[in-house]
Amino acid sequence: MNSKTDIIQKELQSALLEKRPNEEEDQIKRRESVLEINGYQVKETIGTGAFSIVKKAFSKTHDRSVAIKIVSKQKATKDVLTKFLPREIELVRGLKHVNLIRFYECIETTLRFYIVMQYAENGSLLQLIRKEKFIPEARAKLFFNQLLNVVEYIHSMGIVHRDIKCENIVFDETFTLKLIDFGFARGNMHPVVAGGKIKPVFSKTFCGSHAYASPEILKSVAYQPQLSDIWAIGVVLYTMVIGRLPFSNENNINALIKQVSAGPKFHKDRSISDDCRDLITRILKPVDERITIEEMRRLSWLNENDSGYDDSGNEKILEKRIKLETGVDESEAKQVDINNNDNSSDQQCTSPSVYKRKVATPNKF
Template identity: 55%
Template sequence: MPGPDVRTHDNVLGEMSAEPTATVHSGVEAKTERKLTVLESHGYMLGRTIGSGSYATVKVASSDRHNCQVAIKIISKFQAPGDYLKKFLPREIEVVKGLKHENLIRFLQAIETTHRVYIVMEYAENGSLLDIIRKDQHIDETRGRRWFKQLVEAVDYCHERGVVHRDIKCENLLMDHGLNIKLSDFGFARGHMKPKNGVFALSETFCGSYAYASPEILKGVPYRPQDSDVWSMGVVLYAIVYGRLPFDDTNYTQLLKEHAKTSKEEIKSVNIGTVTYDRKLEEVK
């Protein structure tokens, strides 16, 4: 899996992202038309923005290649942290390329240029589970049972293939046209995590959203990421049933008392309620 510094217009799948220039001749003069953008050269026409962060934007696009609407995550190399570009992003692309399940957002293509990385994926048109919970406040048992079953099947599929997600939350559970769960955002995922001789490898990358994080992550001790995924699924189930989260991640002290009984000083670099990877970035041992 190549890192982010590759030749201009080479993408991570080895395809060329050429930017052709069309010319038309009138007499002895030639008129140069507008260059195609990288995405246009691949058959994508960008539409509205459906999500944005400090260094990435997600837009809807129409696709000639796939004959449907897609979602494109656009990552700026100038704004993204170096650890994300060198470690997490290549890992994310490597992981999602090998996954295909009806309850996972489908990866379609990745394109890399000098300035940006584009990840093209299936578009889930009905927003997220969080949007539905906020709108309806209460999820009835029929929908809740079906959605949680779909989440369990998606995570089981990943774990059976040695993939751990490490950022399961309501915001990352998207809804397709049929209101089926689609687990998305594998930015903190890791592959090759199958147990060997019954022994599970431990992770020391403390990531995810703190309202959904397991006690081990809050304590900052090595943890089994499969178990952490299951903990996060339990938080999602609680949110489905009660319409709120079990732990208040806006109350810094109380969150730590409830979860890990860890002093404030031990995790002072963490911003509660945000995804973080600034505490420790060791590889999984």
């Protein structure tokens, strides 16, 4: 009898000592189970955020790798769940362009959102700059033209991105540029007719990174977001060809305002053409002087016939051009100082921009 009691007690002790999966492991299993039911084989984590995680997965339906952004409803703020996330999903569903990451579907459960998108095999522009120290000007021109095309497209659709930065620019298997992350984007931003005049729609929400923020955003005044998007692509261009951000990413707003007011400085350790320097300078200007996309397209730097690179961004072998960076030893260059469907139906928008740089009195937020 005693032996039976001993056996029972040992079994109970063994059960109590047995390792049990913690709550986080349970959540991961449930999360991956939901995705597996929907035909996704979950692989490694490729990105993390404050309330989200991005997983690489293989889609049986699409027969390709995809990226899945998993947003936790428990961790996300109320604004994210009720305003920014629903807006992002609504906007990306209606957009299609060769330089936009493709949206496949959104799965919602009690605890999470799963946003399934095209997978970018060649990583982000930030990663590329960190690896190569800077982007040769001819190749940067190709990438900038693609970025210009997609920004003009979304603006023509009445959408502003409000978070353009090197981290939100990625490349697919052919090194075609793709703009991602519409978490801060907003639609219905077409100019409106009021009092017989066309007036832009203004915004007052601070969005994005300090290092890419236009002076009007830093000053916390109502701003025309199309023109702030243009400022951000100027920061991207500078960062590509120079290899570092033009302005710091610090939280001291007053110091940052002084920096942007003084304009970008071009360091001697990186040589770029006068035309490229002129374009950057004309973008990174106060809002009433800032160049528009329509005006950019008339500049010589964007209109040279041969960039020296093919459509995939690979340098031509038979017709190599002398790089503008000759004489600069890449080993001496400083490391980057930055923190932070069917293609045949993809649309390109090359029509003149409807947004002019002159700012009217705000009439709507």
